[in-house]
Amino acid sequence: MPDHHSYKKSAQFKQPDWGLLDPDNGADACSAEQFERVLDVLEIQPYRDINSAIVPVQQALAVAARLQQEKLTQRTRLIHADVLGRQGQIADSGRLIREINAWAAANDQEHILARSHRLLGGFFRRLGDHDSALEHALRALKHLPSGVAPPTRADHLMTLALTLDESGAYEDAKQRFDEVLAIANATGDVQFELFALNNMAFTYYDLGDLEKAAEMIKRIRDLSERHHFPLIAMQLDTIAKGEILLGRPDEAERTLLPVITDPSERRLSELASLPECMLTLSQAQLLQGKLGEAQAMLDEAKHLCEDHGLAALCVQARLRQAELYAEAGRYKEAYEEHRVFHEEAEALRSAEREAKAHIFQAVFEAEEARKSSEHFREMALRDPLTGLRNRRFIDDHIDELLEQTRESGDPLTIAIIDLDYFKRVNDTLSHVVGDTVLINVAKILSVAAAEPAAVARMGGEEFVALFPRTDEKQGLELANRMCRAIRGADWSPITGTLPVTASIGVHTVYGGSISRMELLGIADRRLYIAKRAGKDRVVAEG
Structure with missing residues (x-):
């Protein structure tokens, strides 16, 4: 779910006087009171638009150093930490936020304490x-002083709404999104209103509530048109994804074509925006049977993803390519592409978990660091959804077992x-239902294949x-016991009338020089x- 977008001034939102921070424009004359008013706006600017915040934050650090008031210095450093996190320097950001959080707690600085908890909420979201x-999102709202500026309160509520949503508390999340909408509407902050509607649309997609998702799409379009507030690429991508789910791929194509064909219409908030829009457009074209156009768009998206090192989108492109091959009747190529997709998806997840473990190691010191790194090393060998072992574990385990059997x-x-x-299941119901199916299948397999057997999720539904x-x-x-157990489970509360079954390939070896890849290949065949x-x-057999 996106959590930042490009900035355009809302109808009643007042851009701060950044000139007060400019050393060539009298920054030496900026008083502490004036500076604090600038910080009231600057602390939300990285969320509104990271690119427009970078220079003012650097200038603000210089002003804070001149004023020599510790409260203003720590508050400015906290905004700088937010910028670092959004630029991908997560470990440096986390260390700085924790340091300032401890200072604020020790010095009874409620506003800075609240803001540091809000940013710690963002730090932990990035780490999953x-x-x-x-x-931390709850603590951030608890410590927030009552007299803060409306955008700051809306920012805290938005963070809480996002974390509630990601924790599965959808109704509580909706309540907080509604509070953001009320503040944005009362203050004329069109940008925050669009943020909330965009995030709510994602929530309804995940829940499979297409009627509500369609309502959010309409409200986003109406708000944009009413205030002449152009939508950025990622918001248009959200709309297009909804139109696809609603069975309107032609509308999705019309929504995204200007982003692709007209550079002046792109309004990209981040590097991944354009290739992500291309992948969505390719899907819309595929669903209309425009296979040639879909393939051309996919090729362009893959090229951008590879050029910019966008690993997650490269994996998504694999899946889209498999779908295109299948639609064209090239089933063998579709099957192979799908296999590579699963392998790359699992490799990406493992790499991400390793990176998170290193970040925790860097941010949390002494015993806390040891506990966190041990926890994340264990997580790196487990599938986060099902709790089963993952492909990385199973590869090493197969090698060990083959050595033993030799x-x-x-x-x-x-x-x-x-x-x-x-x-x-995913397409008819929702990805949330699909995840529930995977979790329950994992439980069935764990019972059917008790120790010393080992069960792992290879990726996707495999x-x-x-x-x-x-x-x-x-x-x-x-294997037959596992097959029967999956077939015979009561899936009706989860999938309704849709059955859940499995196909299984089995192979047995006795010593010999067979490799892990050969063993997997025979079972997979x-x-x-x-x-x-x-x-x-x-x-x-076979």
Whole structure:
């Protein structure tokens, strides 16, 4: 869910006099009182538009140094920490915010304490620690003085709404979004109103409430037109995604074409905006059967993603390419592309978790750092959604088991499990429902494949189970047990009338020199045979 956008002055929003900070324009004459009023606006500016905040923040640091008032210095340093975090310097930002948070608590500076908790909420959101993010967002609102400027209160409420949403408290999140809307409407802050509506649209997408999502889209368009406030690329992308979900890909294409074809219409808030819009446009064209145009747009998006090192979008592009191949009837290529998508998605998740562990190590010192890094090292080997082991763990574990079976001659059985028609669950219901299905499948597999077996999520809807000291007959029975358990579970409270089944490919080895990739390849080939044979079955030959 986006949490910052390009800035354009709202109808009643007053741009501060940045000239007070300019050394060539009399900054030496800026009084402490004037400077504090500038900071009231500057502390929200990184959220409104990071690019327009960078120079004023640097100038503000110089003014604060001249005024030599510790409260103003710490407040300015906190805004600088916000800029650092939004520029990707997360560890440096986190260290600085924690330092200022401790200073504010020790010196009874409620405003700075509130702002530091708000920024710590953002820090933990970036690291995916939703519980800590919510805790700090709540503290931020608790410590916020009653007389703060409306945009500051709206900023705190928005952070709380986002963290509530990401914690699954959707109704509470909606209440906070509504409070942001009320403040924005009362003060004529069109930009904050658009922020809230945009984030609410994402919430309704996740919940599968297309009627409410459509309402948010209409309100965003109406607000933009009424105030002659042009939408930025990421907001148009939000609208287009909603139009696709609502079965209107032609409208989605019309929404995004100006962003792609007219540079003056782009209004990009971040580097990823343009290729992300291209991926959405490619999907809209695919759904209309415009395969040539969809492929051309996808090629352009992939080129941009690779040029700028946008790893997450490169992975998304893989999935879109698989869909295009499938629609064109190139099923073998679609299958291979989908396999690479899963591999790259898991590699990306592992890399991100490793990076988060390093950031925690850098920010939290002594025992706290050790506990956090141990926790995140463990997380790096687990799938965050299901709690199962992940591809990184299973690769090392397979190598260990193969070495053991080479030495002992004991059998080792592998089963690759892939859910059938899972895309239908996501598309028909929602990704939230799809995630619930994956979590419950993980529980079923954990019971069916108890220790010393190991179960992991490979990525997407694909799982793997390893059974040491298990021969062909035993392995086949265990795989059939998993298949029956998934089929026989009561899915109706989750998916309604949509069934949940799985196809499974199985292979057993006895010593020998087979490699991990060969072992996975044989099991995966048998999984593919199970899919072609009608799904919901186990294949142990071929």
